Amino acid sequence: MSAVMDMVATEEQLVAFRLAGEVYGVDIALIHEIIRLCEITQIPRTAPEIEGVVNLRGKIVPIMDLRQRLGLPSAERNSQSRIIVLQVDDCTVGAVVDSVIGVLRISQSQIEPPSQLVTNLDTDTIRGVGKNDDQIIILLNMHKVLKLEA
């Protein structure tokens, strides 16, 4: 009985996506929607990780180049690419990813705190690494990724 309670209480739901060959996960509560790639209007004189903005049904949503931000090499985009629109605090931001896998559930027990050896990202932006069977899911700390004050 208590085991069931434990599982329910300490489970996380994530939206998993692929980026540069790895699988990443973001807390589902932060996801506003997922859209197909559309025209991104460049904004001049901004930080390199700000790719531009898109028109989301009349709302101007900034798009972050997640590869740039995480220090990953840039690559071509294809029909699998998607924009994940996040709502973190009162900030709506989109990020381009290679493809979206879906919703995953993992329990707290399957999450390991970040270690320097796992990836070459600054450990600031990742809050842990989840293991789902053989799959490694890099859990992003979106507050840090978006450089918002927590």
Place this chain on the structure above:
Amino acid sequence: MNEDMKEYLGVFLDEANEQMDLLEQDILVLEQSPSQELLQEIFRAAHTLKGSSRAMGFTAMGELTHAMEDVFDKLRHEELTVNGELINALFAGLDALKAMKEEIAASGTTTYDTFTQTARLRAALEGQPVAPTAEPASAAEPAEQPDAFQTVLSDNQQMAVQEAVENHCTIYGLTIQIASDCVMKSVRALMVLQALETVGSILATTPDDEALENENFDFEFEVVVATQNDVETLQAAVNRVNEIVEVRVTPWQERSGESPLPAPLKARVAEAPKASVEEPTPRAKDERVADAGPEARGKAPEDVQKLAADKKATTQTQTVRVDVSRLDKLLNLVGELVIDRTRIAELGGQFERQFGSHGLVENLSETAAHIGRITEELQEEIMKARMLPIDNVFNRFPRMIRDLAQKLNKEINFVIEGKETELDRSVIEVIGDPLIHMLRNSVDHGIETPEDREKAGKPRTGTVWLRARHQENHIVIEIADDGKGISPEALRANAVKKGILTQEAAQRLTDREAIHLIFASGFSTAQVVTDVSGRGVGMDIVRSNLQKLGATVEIDSQVGKGSTFTVKLPLTLAIIRGLLVSVRSCVYALPLNTVVETLKISEDVVHVVNHREVILQRGKMLPIVRLQDVFLLDTAVTPAERNLDRIRGGAESPSAQMEPASAEMTTGQEAVTSRRARSASPSLYLVIVGMGEQQVGLVVDTLVGEQEVVIKTLGKFIGDIRGISGATILGDGRVALIVDVSGIIHIASEEKGRAYAS
């Protein structure tokens, strides 16, 4: 605070805001010209505030307001007279209330210590000799009650009181004091209440049940009891409880001195103090009672008046409170409609071109035109709904000026004209700070001290005017003073001293230009930077902030006579007419009110002077800026490189042009010119934009068209970008960036080499 309270918090804050604004304005007037009517209004505001803060559980706030209410009460009964210290004490109290309100708005509670303010008010209350007044025997007159009851009955409780009275009970107020060495105050209080329940029924207590349980009281508490027994029985019941030191039992009287016993209503209304609602005819008084309706029965006359006044108010003004965010959403939707309307018009045109005047096409065009008209009207109405009188901004100022004048020992008469002038809320939100800064400047640096003014043969009291009016498509706000004016000489000297200008350049400036030096960065002519206006936010920031809004500011000044600052604002910041241009496949919108003219030029008329590109326009030099450079859309090419390209006859095929050029160099200008023409010197589109007296030519690839554009911010994530003031969505769904012309001018002047601040 429990959940119910949280719901009411928003309402409480809104109302508190209203009451506090009213109090501030009225106390100010009170200082100058007290009147009975004014005092009634003030008293009512304080009373309402007291009631609602208590209802929300903010006891400290309630107590402070209570003290203020007492002051107003005495004032309206002429037991106190208005003097400087009293007003200052009232303002101090009001400021504390405001601070508490802010705390509550932020975190839901307040821990503000109101001891000093309350004490100050109480002192002001006692310190004055009480003017003896013949008190009429009417129950409507409040009696002097030095140890009057604190309990205020809610509507329900008052009804309970009425019922009890109708059932032949007497209402008593008991003040019970517990021994100071008692450890279990809450237990004793509970026992007292239980004891009283055996001989009567408890209607109310102060503090309330919760507070008694949590021992949130010193050693005294009040109970209002309805009973058919007599005083001795009540006292005996309470005295049976241990550790009770004293029980005072008196017939119950409401704080304002009205007994709850029913009396002919009309008589009371006639004797009660005049309501703040205007009553031109005696008929109106009776009407009031009638208007108040059945709910008025059994209530204290004050409440009757309030009910009547409220009813009157609702039938008269018929307004609705609308959340600002709702208006914003409406405006957003209208904005989308505007975009689509343009689109439909475009499509209609395309249809016509393709299918000629087919019946269906005509129908479509007609309907599109109709939609267009309706959309325009809808837009106008929504814009109007967003308009607020500028008084919303102005009303803070009289108090600010008064305090400032006091601080600086200056005598100032502050005149406001045109406060009904309406502006869109987007402008109202941002216009406050620049105005405050300019007003402070006038008071601090403009108006002289009374002694200096006398020496100059001026009246001791200086005047500062704040005027607002509509002018065509703009709002004009003037801040004028009859102070010492701005000296062009002093500014010139200062500019030279600060290294902003050379001596010769300074001399070359006209007086008018010299006065405008005040807007240059790094400027402050004040000998001593007072903490009032020299706080590091100079006039340059004020101006650039205003320019960001699309506003201009100009100065007119005469030494010895005074100065006038004139600010011209657009009516709204939400929608602008824009000139769409394209630069390297990106579309930009230039605010049409900054566009002076557009023209097509060819590359060869562009010269490079002192590292800046300029053209000769009507005999004057006009600096030009290539938007693709500013926005780093291309690898930026320096003017020198461009010049070189041109001499070589175009970047496209330098080698092909080289030989003919060298061969024909000697044959004269004509040949050179024709050679250039042959190499198809690219032509450029130039849009000349201006901000006030500065103009610059913007080089773009093509002109797309003119359109009304709904301004959308880029959002927090992207933040501020110099040269861009926002974005908009075009008819085809693309995003266009809106250019901030003043920002561009700044960028251009920085990057292309140092020129003097102009």
